[in-house]
Amino acid sequence: xxxxxxxxxxxxxxxxxxxxxxxxxxxxxxxxxxxxxxxxxxxxxxxxxxxxxxxxxxxxxxxxxxxxxxxxxxxxxxxxxxxxxxxxxxxxxxxxxxxxxxxxxxxxxxxxxxxxxxxxxxxxxxxxxxxxxxxxxxxxxxxxxxxxxxxxxxxxxxxxxxxxxxxxxxxxxxxxxxxxxxxxxxxxxxxxxxxxxxxxxxxxxxxxxxxxxxxxxxxxxxxxxxxxxxxxxxxxx
Amino acid sequence: xxxxxxxxxxxxxxxxxxxxxxxxxxxxxxxxxxxxxxxxxxxxxxxxxxxxxxxxxxxxxxxxxxxxxxxxxxxxxxxxxxxxxxxxxxxxxxxxxxxxxxxxxxxxxxxxxxxxxxxxxxxxxxxxxxxxxxxxxxxxxxxxxxxxxxxxxxxxxxxxxxxxxxxxxxxxxxxxxxxxxxxxxxxxxxxxxxxxxxxxxxxxxxxxxxxxxxxxxxxxxxxxxxxxxxxxxxxxxxxxxxxxxxxxxxxxxxxxxxxxxxxxxxxxxxxxxxxxxxxxxxxxxxxxxxxxxxxxxxxxxxxxxxxxxxxxxxxxxxxxx
Numbered sequence: 001x002x003x004x005x006x007x008x009x010x011x012x013x014x015x016x017x018x019x020x021x022x023x024x025x026x027x028x029x030x031x032x033x034x035x036x037x038x039x040x041x042x043x044x045x046x047x048x049x050x051x052x053x054x055x056x057x058x059x060x061x062x063x064x065x066x067x068x069x070x071x072x073x074x075x076x077x078x079x080x081x082x083x084x085x086x087x088x089x090x091x092x093x094x095x096x097x098x099x100x101x102x103x104x105x106x107x108x109x110x111x112x113x114x115x116x117x118x119x120x121x122x123x124x125x126x127x128x129x130x131x132x133x134x135x136x137x138x139x140x141x142x143x144x145x146x147x148x149x150x151x152x153x154x155x156x157x158x159x160x161x162x163x164x165x166x167x168x169x170x171x172x173x174x175x176x177x178x179x180x181x182x183x184x185x186x187x188x189x190x191x192x193x194x195x196x197x198x199x200x201x202x203x204x205x206x207x208x209x210x211x212x213x214x215x216x217x218x219x220x221x222x223x224x225x226x227x228x229x230x231x232x233x234x235x236x237x
Numbered sequence: 238x239x240x241x242x243x244x245x246x247x248x249x250x251x252x253x254x255x256x257x258x259x260x261x262x263x264x265x266x267x268x269x270x271x272x273x274x275x276x277x278x279x280x281x282x283x284x285x286x287x288x289x290x291x292x293x294x295x296x297x298x299x300x301x302x303x304x305x306x307x308x309x310x311x312x313x314x315x316x317x318x319x320x321x322x323x324x325x326x327x328x329x330x331x332x333x334x335x336x337x338x339x340x341x342x343x344x345x346x347x348x349x350x351x352x353x354x355x356x357x358x359x360x361x362x363x364x365x366x367x368x369x370x371x372x373x374x375x376x377x378x379x380x381x382x383x384x385x386x387x388x389x390x391x392x393x394x395x396x397x398x399x400x401x402x403x404x405x406x407x408x409x410x411x412x413x414x415x416x417x418x419x420x421x422x423x424x425x426x427x428x429x430x431x432x433x434x435x436x437x438x439x440x441x442x443x444x445x446x447x448x449x450x451x452x453x454x455x456x457x458x459x460x461x462x463x464x465x466x467x468x469x470x471x472x473x474x475x476x477x478x479x480x481x482x483x484x485x486x487x488x489x490x491x492x493x494x495x496x497x498x499x500x501x502x503x504x505x506x507x508x509x510x511x512x513x514x515x516x517x518x519x520x521x522x523x524x525x526x527x528x529x530x531x532x533x534x535x536x537x538x539x540x541x542x543x544x545x546x547x548x549x550x551x552x553x554x555x556x557x558x
Contacts, residue, residue: 054443078446086444092437095430103434106427106446151445 004063005030005159005191006051006082011060013050020046022215023060028159028193033185035194035202035223037232038212044195047212048084048163053077065158079107081158088167090148093137097128097147100136104151117154124180125150142173149177153184159191160184166198174198178205203227238402244521245514250405250474252513253412257467258490259497259505260419264460266499267436268453271332271343275351276464277487278358279323281480283465284391284472285358286316291392309394316469317462323354324461325454351484359480362389389479391472408470415466416506422459423502432456436500485531492538498551507549512538 006028013021021043028034038044049055051062053074061070069077084090091100101118108114122129125146131139136147145165152160162181166174182205184190196202203209209226211219219231226232238246258280265273290312294300300308331350335342395404395411423429431452434442443449471486472478493512497504516534520527541549 052444054440073448073450074443075446075448078444083446084444086441089438089441090444092434092441094437095433099430102427103430103442103445103447106431155446 003029005065006193007061007063008047008051009061009063011047011050011062012058013046013055014058015046015055020055020215021050024212024215024217026210026217026220028191029208030191031189032208033181033192033194033206035196035206035209036212037196037199037202037209039197042212043215044212045163046215048086048161048195051077051161052082052084075107078155081156082161083152083155083157083159084161084163085149085152085165086163087141087145087148087165087169088163090151090163091136091139091144093135095136096133097136097139098132100147101128101151101154105154108155114154121150121154124183141169142176145169145173145177146180149180153190157190159193161193161195163195164197165194166196166201174201181205199232240521244517246405247521248514248517249510250408250513251517252510253409254467254471254474254486254509255489255493255512256506256509257412257415257463257470258486259493259509260416260502261460261464261467262491262494263497263499263502263505264432264456264463266494268432268456269332269343271340272347272491273327273332273460274344274347274487274491275327275331275354275483276460277485277490278351278354278483279320279327279461280464280468280471280486280490281478281483282323282354282358283316283320283468284478285362285389285480286319286465287312287394287469287472288389288392288478289362290315291394305394305397312392312394313466313469316465320465320468321458321461324457324464328453328457351487355481355483358483362480389477391476391478393473393476394469395473404473408473411466412470415463416502419459419463419502428452428455489534492535495548496538496541496545498548501548501550504548504550 004027008024008026011021011024012019024043024047026034026036036044036047046055050057053069053072057070061068063069064077064080064082067080069080092103095103101121105114105117108117127143128147128150131143136144139147149162149165165177165181169177178201181192181194185192185205192206194202194206203223203226206223209219209221209223210217211226211231219226219229221229258276261276261280262272265271265276294308294312299311327347327350331346332343335346393404395407423433431442431447432455434445434447435449435452439449442452467490468478468486471482489512490509493508494505495508496511497506497508512534515537516530519533520530523529526533
């Protein structure tokens with residue numbers, strides 16, 4: 001097996017007649033933290049949806065663990081290990097925390113494994129254990145972010161895609177979330193693909209970065225290089 | 238039973254039959270955000286399936302051999318199966334092809350399909366039942382088939398030898414049992430929770446790895462069975478089935494669901510009961526009110542949606558900018 005866990009080849013998508021992604025190429029290495037930066041409307045969320053199969057690829061391929069999954073239905077891609085945490089929309093507000101977690105672990109059939117993973121999650125986020133019977137909609141922004149990440153990582157996650165984890169959070173909570181992500185990566189050697197607008201935070205924990213603008217990758221490189229490059233000084237970013 | 242309690246009792250009975258079809262609308266709308274306008278016709282199709290299954294069992298002479306409970310179960314199972322199939326067919330033929338088009342398309346196509354089902358029932362059941370009228374009337378069967386297109390007498394499957402009151406108690410009990418089972422299913426099983434998840438946020442349901450397609454299909458199976466039971470209870474309550482009852486029954490179920498708040502099962506129950514109460518009390522308290530019961534029932538619906546457009550238990554829809 002190659003070292004690349006997720007590869008996007010020449011991917012193009014569109015909403016109706018409006019092109020969203022135009023020939024995007026990217027690869028995520030196993031065990032790495034890869035970040036995708038870009039302004040609003042650059043196509044970041046579309047890229048995430050295309051990887052999951054929620055948006056149809058007009059052209060190009062998505063290869064996950066050496067399998068071409070371009071035409072594989074979403075639920076199969078997810079059960080094979082691509083999991084997304086999207087703090088902004090990642091929880092069912094009218095359901096309890098417990099139900100949310102159960103639905104997050106939709107593809108985990110073994111009860112013992114699920115219990116064990118839940119324990120791990122509660123160890124990291126003890127607050128969730130106290131709020132099990134509370135509706136997710138009543139949680140604070142930070143707690144909801146933790147819940148949405150928990151929902152993703154209680155699976156047999158091969159790659160965790162985070163869709164703007166810092167969106168709408170107080171800086172101190174953002175700090176906490178990123179600390180947790182770093183720990184998660186270090187302890188579980190989890191591959192993380194971070195889709196962010198918060199450039200500094202994202203670059204601080206990632207090895208490799210892409211910059212997406214108007215549906216195209218305009219820059220890619222190691223984060224150490226990216227950090228100093230002129231492209232991030234562009235006022236649009 | 239004095240006059241008032243008997244009115245309340247009838248209202249609950251009628252409300253029960255409306256509730257079931259309203260729940261059907263609710264389930265379908267929940268997973269698809271589409272109003273399946275042929276739900277009422279599917280329910281009446283269920284009632285006709287029961288009549289034909291009954292006639293066929295009678296022809297086979299099974300009523301003399303098997304206890305009534307067993308034959309009733311067979312008949313209901315046949316009807317539930319046929320309704321589930323019709324319901325799945327509805328999804329495949331009149332909803333799924335229009336997934337990417339405007340919301341008007343499935344609306345129109347389900348109305349069209351409803352008409353097809355209705356006329357199909359009208360055409361099919363006259364000749365079929367006419368031919369087997371002979372042997373059935375000979376054995377003094379409770380079914381007596383009036384010639385012409387309709388109505389067809391509904392077999393008295395529920396407690397055939399008891400008084401009307403006992404039968405009605407059983408109708409109410411069956412409705413409550415069905416609702417209870419549905420609640421258990423929705424809140425305790427993975428499939429039920431997935432249905433709720435899709436209803437709340439379809440995209441997130443996909444992201445959680447829920448097999449949305451399969452869940453929608455199962456929703457249609459369950460909805461079809463609910464509708465079959467609804468049609469069965471309506472037929473048992475009215476003791477006749479007309480091929481064209483479906484459109485009115487469907488609009489009442491839909492109204493009940495909307496008045497209650499389209500995505501809430503409790504709302505469907507409240508809406509169904511409300512409609513039942515309005516109709517029964519209008520026909521019971523106003524002299525000659527039977528003629529006006531539908532007029533007044535739908536006027537009440539209009540008043541409700543003017544003052545509470547989101548439904549009794551619905552949430553205000555805030556349009557995202």
